[in-house]
Amino acid sequence: MKKIVISTGGGDAPGLNAAIYAVTKSAYRRGWEIYGSRSGYQGLLNPEELIRLTPEKVEGIMPLGGTILGSTNKGNPFAMPVENLIGEIQTLDLSDRIMRNFRRLGFFCHITMGGDGSMELAHRFAVEKEMPVVGVPKTIDNDLEATQQAFGFDTAVATATDALDKLHSTAKSHDRVMVVEVMGRDSGFIALNAGISGGADVILIPEIPFDINMVCQKINDNELRDKHYAIVVVAEGAKAEEMTKAVCKRTAELGRDRELLGGIGEWVAEQIRQHTGKDTRSLTLGHLQRGGSPTTFDRLLALRFGGAAVRMAEQGLFNHMVALKTPDMVAVTLAEAIKGRKKVPLDSDKLLTAREIGISFGNVELAPR
Numbered sequence: 001m002k003k004i005v006i007s008t009g010g011g012d013a014p015g016l017n018a019a020i021y022a023v024t025k026s027a028y029r030r031g032w033e034i035y036g037s038r039s040g041y042q043g044l045l046n047p048e049e050l051i052r053l054t055p056e057k058v059e060g061i062m063p064l065g066g067t068i069l070g071s072t073n074k075g076n077p078f079a080m081p082v083e084n085l086i087g088e089i090q091t092l093d094l095s096d097r098i099m100r101n102f103r104r105l106g107f108f109c110h111i112t113m114g115g116d117g118s119m120e121l122a123h124r125f126a127v128e129k130e131m132p133v134v135g136v137p138k139t140i141d142n143d144l145e146a147t148q149q150a151f152g153f154d155t156a157v158a159t160a161t162d163a164l165d166k167l168h169s170t171a172k173s174h175d176r177v178m179v180v181e182v183m184g185r186d187s188g189f190i191a192l193n194a195g196i197s198g199g200a201d202v203i204l205i206p207e208i209p210f211d212i213n214m215v216c217q218k219i220n221d222n223e224l225r226d227k228h229y230a231i232v233v234v235a236e237g238a239k240a241e242e243m244t245k246a247v248c249k250r251t252a253e254l255g256r257d258r259e260l261l262g263g264i265g266e267w268v269a270e271q272i273r274q275h276t277g278k279d280t281r282s283l284t285l286g287h288l289q290r291g292g293s294p295t296t297f298d299r300l301l302a303l304r305f306g307g308a309a310v311r312m313a314e315q316g317l318f319n320h321m322v323a324l325k326t327p328d329m330v331a332v333t334l335a336e337a338i339k340g341r342k343k344v345p346l347d348s349d350k351l352l353t354a355r356e357i358g359i360s361f362g363n364v365e366l367a368p369r
């Protein structure tokens with residue numbers, strides 16, 4: 001009997017469970033045995049952390065957020081920080097151990113679901129260790145260049161838009177400026193889509209360095225037009241023109257320093273307070289954007305990706321990732337999939353529309369029309 005193993009890596013995203021559901025159901029119909037590896041590669045490192053997946057086991061998981069397999073964004077098996085008996089952190093290459101288990105357990109394919117980091121790992125395993133691997137793209141940031149869309153993004157945008165809708169009434173009641181920081185890493189897709197749909201006055205994205213004076217000008221223009229409140233959406237990776245790098249917070253995880261994007265919303269709010277004298281509040285939506293039930297769009301996309309991944313495995317089309325090329329599911333090489341990060345195109349009709357409806361990007365060239 002053919003055996004496959006599935007893993008979910010990186011930050012979780014709504015739709016992962018739907019993708020696991022689709023892979024399990026369609027692989028089972030082919031008579032294959034399916035296993036899930038806990039927390040990325042953990043199950044392949046320690047086989048007792050492998051979970052047998054059956055149609056019964058995945059029944060009802062489709063609408064659930066998160067991933068029943070667990071996930072991690074600090075588990076690079078080629079350089080894994082491991083705490084030794086005396087509490088020191090050592091970096092070990094565990095890739096050969098994973099390959100030994102993979103072969104010993106008789107898996108013929110690994111279906112890995114993740115973002116750019118997971119696809120990079122999958123590519124290394126495919127090229128350096130000859131692991132037969134198929135990638136499934138998920139990311140709320142939507143920054144994978146090789147697919148028109150990854151699942152998780154639509155849900156994150158819906159959550160952010162819903163939050164903006166709710167903020168309008170309180171901002172208006174108090175004549176306040178509300179600054180909302182959203183996720184997206186170095187791409188502004190969540191900020192742009194939610195900002196336009198949620199009626200923002202200003203949208204700040206990493207692709208367009210902003211001038212805080214232009215942001216304040218838009219808020220002052222509102223006042224002149226008798227609108228005494230404003231909603232400002234800031235992507236976590238957005239930078240003022242004078243900043244050399246995005247605002248980050250440092251965290252120490254397993255003895256290693258990590259920089260996490262975040263804090264630009266509060267910086268923008270403080271500048272607005274000082275420049276306009278307006279009562280201003282900031283909030284960070286953070287991991288709320290990663291939670292909850294996937295939208296119908298994400299659910300369907302995840303199911304389609306899962307189904308396509310199994311078809312690719314059946315055809316022996318390894319070292320590839322499934323991608324959406326509307327209206328089709330296509331296979332792109334993992335090398336292609338990890339080539340570049342997708343950015344908001346500056347000639348996009350979304351930017352044009354945003355300017356036409358009066359949204360400011362904090363930039364002279366892209367000032368509202």
Ligand code: F6P
Nearest residue numbers: 011073140141183184185261290
């Ligand atoms: O890539 C997804 C993402 O949610 C980013 O938008 C964000 O910068 C990052 O992950 C947060 O990571 P963590 O879960 O480690 O806080």
